[in-house]
Amino acid sequence: MDNNNAANHSTSGRLMLTGGALGVVFGDIGTSPLYTLKTILLLSGDNPTPEVILGLLSLIFWTLILVTSVKYAIFAMRIDNNGEGGIMALMSLLVHKGKHSKWVIFAALPGAALIYGDGAITPAISVLSALEGLNIIFPEAQSIVVPATVFILVALFAIQPFGTAKIGKIFGPVMTLWFVAIAVLGVSGIIKHPSVLMAINPAYGVMFLFSNGFSSFLVLGGVFLCVTGAEALYADMGHFGKKPVWLAWFGLAFPALLLNYAGQSAMILSGADITQNVFFRLCPPFLQIPLVILATLATIIASQAIITGAFSMTRQAIQLGWLPRLRIKQTTAESYGQIYIGTINWLLMVVTVGLAISFKSSENLAAAYGIAVSLTMLMTSGLLFMAMRQIWGWSLLASGLVATCFLVIDSSFLIANIVKVMDGGYIPLMLAAIICGVMLIWNRGVKATSRAINEKVIDVDELFQHISEMQIPRVQGTAVFLTRAQNGVPPVMRWHVARNHALQQRVVSLTIEVQNVPYVKAGERLVFSERAPDYWQGVARYGFMEQPHIPQLLQSVSGPPAPFVPEEITWYLGHETIIAREGHGMASWQRNCFAFMVRNSTHITNYYRLPGDQVVEIGRRVAI
Numbered sequence: 086m087d088n089n090n091a092a093n094h095s096t097s098g099r100l101m102l103t104g105g106a107l108g109v110v111f112g113d114i115g116t117s118p119l120y121t122l123k124t125i126l127l128l129s130g131d132n133p134t135p136e137v138i139l140g141l142l143s144l145i146f147w148t149l150i151l152v153t154s155v156k157y158a159i160f161a162m163r164i165d166n167n168g169e170g171g172i173m174a175l176m177s178l179l180v181h182k183g184k185h186s187k188w189v190i191f192a193a194l195p196g197a198a199l200i201y202g203d204g205a206i207t208p209a210i211s212v213l214s215a216l217e218g219l220n221i222i223f224p225e226a227q228s229i230v231v232p233a234t235v236f237i238l239v240a241l242f243a244i245q246p247f248g249t250a251k252i253g254k255i256f257g258p259v260m261t262l263w264f265v266a267i268a269v270l271g272v273s274g275i276i277k278h279p280s281v282l283m284a285i286n287p288a289y290g291v292m293f294l295f296s297n298g299f300s301s302f303l304v305l306g307g308v309f310l311c312v313t314g315a316e317a318l319y320a321d322m323g324h325f326g327k328k329p330v331w332l333a334w335f336g337l338a339f340p341a342l343l344l345n346y347a348g349q350s351a352m353i354l355s356g357a358d359i360t361q362n363v364f365f366r367l368c369p370p371f372l373q374i375p376l377v378i379l380a381t382l383a384t385i386i387a388s389q390a391i392i393t394g395a396f397s398m399t400r401q402a403i404q405l406g407w408l409p410r411l412r413i414k415q416t417t418a419e420s421y422g423q424i425y426i427g428t429i430n431w432l433l434m435v436v437t438v439g440l441a442i443s444f445k446s447s448e449n450l451a452a453a454y455g456i457a458v459s460l461t462m463l464m465t466s467g468l469l470f471m472a473m474r475q476i477w478g479w480s481l482l483a484s485g486l487v488a489t490c491f492l493v494i495d496s497s498f499l500i501a502n503i504v505k506v507m508d509g510g511y512i513p514l515m516l517a518a519i520i521c522g523v524m525l526i527w528n529r530g531v532k533a534t535s536r537a538i539n540e541k542v543i544d545v546d547e548l549f550q551h552i553s554e555m556q557i558p559r560v561q562g563t564a565v566f567l568t569r570a571q572n573g574v575p576p577v578m579r580w581h582v583a584r585n586h587a588l589q590q591r592v593v594s595l596t597i598e599v600q601n602v603p604y605v606k607a608g609e610r611l612v613f614s615e616r617a618p619d620y621w622q623g624v625a626r627y628g629f630m631e632q633p634h635i636p637q638l639l640q641s642v643s644g645p646p647a648p649f650v651p652e653e654i655t656w657y658l659g660h661e662t663i664i665a666r667e668g669h670g671m672a673s674w675q676r677n678c679f680a681f682m683v684r685n686s687t688h689i690t691n692y693y694r695l696p697g698d699q700v701v702e703i704g705r706r707v708a709i
Contacts, residue, residue, distance in 0.1 A: 099328060099329055099332070102325045102326060102329035103325075103329040103332045103333045103336070104257035104258065104261060104333075105256075105257050105324075105325055105329070106257075106321070106324075106325040106329050106330045106332075106333040107257050107260040107261050107264065107333045107337065107338065108253070108255075108256025108257035108258075108259065108260045108261075108386060108390075109256060109317075109321055109324065109325075109390050109393070110317045110318060110321045110322075110325070110330055110333065110334075110390070111260065111264075111314070111317070111333065111334070111338045112256075112260060112314070112317075112383065112384075112386045112387030112388075112389070112390040112391075113207055113211070113313060113314025113317060113387045113390065113391065114153065114311075114312065114313065114314035114315055114317070114338070114342070115260060115263060115264060115267075115314075115338060115341075115342070115383065115387065116211050116214070116215070116263075116380070116383050116384050116387045117310055117311050117312075117313060117314065117342075118267060118311075118342065118345045118346060118349065118364055119211070119214035119215060119218075119362070119364055119380060119384070119447070120210060120214040120310065120362075120447045120448075120451060121145070121307065121308075121310040121311045121346070122141075122145075122346060122349045122350070122363060122364070123362050123363065123364070123447075123448065124307040124310055124448065124451040125141055125145075125304060125307035125308060125310075126141075126353075126359050126363075127307070127448065128303065128304045128306065128307045129141065129301075129304050129307075133353070133359070135354055136289070136292070136293070136296075137293060137296075138281075138350050138353050138354055139281070139283060139284045139289040139293075139350070140284075140289045140290055140292060140293025140294075140296070141290075141293065141304070141308070141350070142281065142284035142289075142346060142347060142350040143284040143285070143286065143287055143288075143289035143290035143293070144290040144293065144294075144304075144305070144308045145308055145311050145346050146284060146285055146290075146343060146346070147287050147290055148308055148309070148311055148312055149311060149312060149339065149342060149343065151494060152312045152315055152462070152494065153312050153315040153318065153334070153339070154334070154335070154339060156315075156462075156466070156469075156491050156494075157315050157316065157318045157319050158318055158330075158331060158334055158335070160469060160487070160491075161318075161319040161465065161469060162318060162319055162322055162327050162330065162331070163327075164178070164469065164472045164476060164477075165322065165323070165327075166178040166601075166602060166603055167602050167603050167604060167628075168322075168323050168326075168603065169322075169323035169603040169630060170319040170320055170321070170322040170323055171316075171319060171320035171321075171323075171398065171401075172193050172196045172197050172200070172316075172320070172461070172464070172465060172468070173193070173197055173398055173401040173402060173405065173629070174323070174401070174603065174629075175193065175465075175468050175472065176189055176190065176192075176193035176194075176197075176468070177405060177601035177602070177629060178472070178476070178601065179193075179468065179471055179472060179475060179476075180601055181601035181602070182475045182476070185471060188471070189468065189471060192464045192467045192468050192471075193464065193468060194407070194521055194524055194525070195460070195464060195517065195521050196460070196461045196464030196465060196468075197398060197402065197524075198516075198517040198518070198520040198521040198524065199457040199458070199460050199461045199464075199513065199514075199517040200316075200394075200395075200398065200457075200461055201395060201398075201433075201516060201517065201520050202457040202512070202513025202514065202515075202516040202517045202520075203313070203454075203457040203458050203461070203513060204391045204392070204394065204395050204433065205433055205436040205437050205440065205512075205513065205516060206437075206440060206450065206453060206454050206457075206512075206513060207313070207314070207387065207388065207391045207454075208238055208241070208384075208387075208388035208391060208392070208437050209234070209238065209437050209438075209440040209441040209444070209450060210447050210450045210451065210454055211384035211387050211388055212234045212237050212238060212381065212384045212385065212388065212441070213230065213231075213234050213441060213446060213447040213450065214362075214380075214384070214447035215377065215380035215381040215383070215384040216230045216233050216234055216237075216377070216381060217230055217362060217446065217447060218362065218364075218365045218373065218376065218377040218380060219377055220361075220362075221361055221362065221365045221366070221373065222370075222373050222374060222377070230446075231441060231442065231445055234441045235438055235441055235442065237381070237385065238388070238434070238437055238438050238441060239434065239438060241385060241388055241389065241392075242392070242430055242431070242433065242434035242437075245392065245425050245430045246414070246416075246425055246427065246430075247416065248416025248417050248423055248425065249389060249393075249416075249423070253389075253423075256386050256389070259379075259382050259383065259386060260383060260386060261337070262379065263379060263380075263382075263383040264337050264338055264341040265337075265341070266376070266379060267341050267342070267344070267345040268337075268340065268341035268344045268345065270345060270348055270364075270367040270368055271341070271343075271344030271345035271346070271347055271348030271349070271367070272344055272348065273348060273367060274347070274348025274349060274350075274351040274352045274355075274367050275344065275347050275348050275351050276351075277351055277352070277355045278351035278352075278354045278355050279351075280354075281347050281350050281351040281354060282347060284347070284350065302497075302500075302501060303501050303504055304501070305497055305498055305501035305502075306455060306498070306501040306502045306504065306505060307451070308498075309455045309458070309459060309498045309501065309502060310451065310454065310455055311342070311346070312458075313454065313455060313458045314387070315462075316458070316461060316462065316465065317390065317394070318330055318334060319465075320394060320398075321390075321394070323603065323630075345364075345367075348367055349363045349364060349367060352366055352367060365377070392430065392433065395429055395433060396424050396425065396426050396429060396430075397424070397630075399411065399426050399429050400413060400424060400426070400629075400630070400632070401629045401630065402524065404599045404627065404628075404629040404630075404631070405599060405601075405629050406527075406528055406531050406599065407524040407527060407528050408523065408524060408527060409527055409682040409683070409685070409686035409687075410686040410687040410688075410689070410692045411426050411427075411428050411429070411686070411687055412426070412427060412428075412687045412691065412692075413425075413426055413632060413692075414426070414427070415632070424632075436516070440453070440512070444509065449509070450509070452505050452508035452509045452510065453505065453508065453509030453510050453512050453513065454505075455498075455502045455505065455510075456499070456502040456503065456505055456506065456510040456513060456514065457513035457514065457517060459495065459498045459499040459502045460499060460514075460517075462495045462498070463492065463495040463496065463499055466488060466491040466492050466495050467488075467492070469488060469491065470484055470485070470487075470488035470492075473487065473488065523678075523682070526675050526678050526679055526682075527679065527682055529671065529675065529679075530663070530671065530675070530676070530679030530682075530683075530709065533666075533670070533671055533709035534569070534661065534663070534707050534709055535569045536709075537666070537707045537708055537709055538568075538569050538570055538576060538659075538707065539569070539570050541576040541579075542570045542572065542573035542574060542575070542576065543573055543574050543579060544573055544574070545573060545574055545616045545617055545620070545622075546617070547574075548574045548578075548579060548582065549617045549618075549620070551582075552582065552588060555586075557582060557586055557587060557588060558586075558587050558588075559587075559588055559589065559590045559619075560587050560588070560589055560590065561589070561590055561653075562589045562590060562591070562653050562654075562655060563589055563590070563591040563592075563593070563649065563650070563653050563654045563655070564578075564581075564588070564589035564591070564592045564593070564654075564655050564657060565593045565594075565595055565639070565654055565655070565656050565657065566578045566581075566592070566593070566594045566595065566657045567595055567596075567597070567635075567656065567657070567658050567659075567689070567693070568594050568595070568596055568659070569596065570594075570596070571596045571598075571622070571624060574594070575594050575659075576659065576705065577657050577658070577659045577703050577705070578592070578594060578657065580703055580705070581657060581701075581703065589655065590619060591619050591646060592619060592620045592621070593613075593620075593621045593622075593623055593646060594620075594621075594622050594623070595622075595623045595624075595625060595635070596622075596623070596624050596625070597625050597627065597633055597635070597693070598624055598625065598626050598627070599626075599627050599628070599629055600626055600627070600628055600629070601629070602628050602629070603628045603629060603630035603631075604628040604630060604631060605626045605627055605628045605631070609626060610625065610626055610627075610638065611623060611624070611625050611626070611638060611641075611642065612624050612626075613642075613644075613645065613646060615645065615646075619646075621645070621646045625638055633692075633693050633694075634693070634694045635693040635694065635695060636651060636654075636694060636695060636696065637694070639654075651696070652699075654699060655699055655700075655701060656690075656695050656696075656699055656700045656701065657700075657701050657703065658689055658690070658700060658701070658702050658703070659702075659703055659704075659705050660702040660703065660704045660705070661683065661704075661705060661706075661707045662680075662704065662705070662706045662707065663676060663679060663680035663683060663707055663709060664706050664707065664708050664709075665708065666708035666709050667708070670708065670709055671709050676709060679709075
């Protein structure tokens with residue numbers, strides 16, 4: 086009986102996770118039928134023949150199969166970092182292996198930066214494409230599409246500080262209804278022209294590509310739109326688990342997308358007007374307004390998933406030392422993944438709203454869409470090749486054959502998308518270049534600062550011998566020195582003794598270290614070693630998905646140097662002023678950028694949740 090209950094609980098739990106995955110993971114790719122075929126038809130020219138329609142549909146079918154189902158669902162999702170996926174998690178996993186780290190970073194950082202560029206476009210094009218359905222019902226509604234889009238986008242970003250946990254509960258049911266609806270609409274179209282299903286034969290796609298030379302090849306830039314959002318299968322699998330994501334994709338999302346694209350193509354073969362969005366023509370007139378409402382809700386959910394993903398990836402990048410500290414707000418105590426980062430939120434809003442106003446339609450914005458995603462997918466394929474070799478232990482031949490197939494597909498889409506650069510494709514590339522530059526400068530500056538600080542470290546025995554010889558008094562209380570130095574005496578502690586001529590009775594130097602894993606086990610979180618009487622050196626380890634809370638951590642300590650009485654602790658921090666280093670230091674423009682980021686990053690007191698009235702900051706000049 087107990088076993089049956091456990092099985093039922095497991096099944097019901099998995100179904101709940103599957104519904105959650107539909108609401109978060111598949112919002113972007115799930116709303117792509119709103120604009121994909123419309124964009125492809127514009128690229129392929131007027132009055133497409135039946136052979137052209139079947140060829141285009143065949144390309145969509147096989148792109149969904151090879152890119153989303155094979156590359157991401159079957160291959161990428163089997164390579165996880167303690168359950169977490171995504172390009173940052175994959176980078177951390179490969180760097181942890183210690184081989185070809187520079188090549189891993191070279192592939193991963195631009196890929197991660199490009200996701201931000203894509204994230205700015207997705208909400209704009211999704212909401213625009215949904216509201217454009219009003220044009221079919223009310224032709225005079227054209228003038229309100231952009232203002233309504235701007236209103237929805239601003240409202241969406243404005244509610245982020247308050248959290249979306251409560252309304253997030255409806256995301257799964259709404260997206261389930263969306264996929265069922267587009268599947269039913271697709272079937273209604275297929276019934277009118279069943280021969281459209283012949284497009285499952287890849288020969289139609291191949292014949293189309295070779296029929297009109299390079300112009301046919303460029304249509305791939307539009308075809309690629311059907312898989313924008315595919316990387317979310319891998320990036321979000323840590324939130325729901327592999328099996329629920331697989332079940333949601335293969336059980337509902339994938340067949341619904343295939344049916345809808347086939348239904349739209351069947352409508353065109355039946356003589357539908359291709360100058361209007363065929364997606365909405367699948368629907369009977371009396372249901373078009375409910376469909377526009379449902380499409381708008383689906384695109385809002387897709388946009389929310391993009392925003393949440395940007396917050397999550399930013400936290401990972403901060404923890405791994407690739408971005409400066411930003412204020413991270415936990416919007417609910419129930420879910421660790423529910424966070425809010427104001428800087429990212431408002432920057433995304435400005436860019437997204439600006440794109441909607443500038444491009445005015447999903448048709449125009451499609452020109453800027455795709456190039457960032459295609460580059461990210463290309464970078465991911467390179468990382469998958471390294472993972473096959475280093476993690477799975479595949480031979481060079483086997484991993485090379487699989488990776489080459491992925492790289493050929495990704496490169497083809499990238500080349501087809503490159504022509505979009507001057508039509509707006511430069512926008513996500515420019516955003517990605519700026520973000521990648523910030524990441525590289527910050528990481529290099531942090532490492533240079535750590536090296537400079539470690540040069541000032543002295544031996545523990547030397548300091549305590551000095552304390553003994555000079556009879557420096559030990560006063561009541563506990564001092565905790567936060568430091569980057571894991572060995573020797575922190576420079577801040579040495580300065581404190583030299584200037585104040587006193588030292589607390591109990592002293593702890595603590596280094597916060599972020600591991601290349603998403604989570605650290607509780608038993609491995611904190612390690613202390615007593616280096617001198619009443620002086621301990623500790624290392625606090627966190628995963629890149631975790632947010633440090635140092636006072637709470639010390640209160641959890643049971644052995645020496647416990648107990649920690651919060652009111653008796655004085656926290657000592659170094660306040661660094663970055664200056665030029667003589668000889669071979671950072672380039673002046675990089676050093677100035679790094680110094681600017683240091684000054685404007687979230688204060689370490691707030692980031693580590695330290696009690697502000699018990700913190701002592703000691704200024705120091707650091708030459709890098």
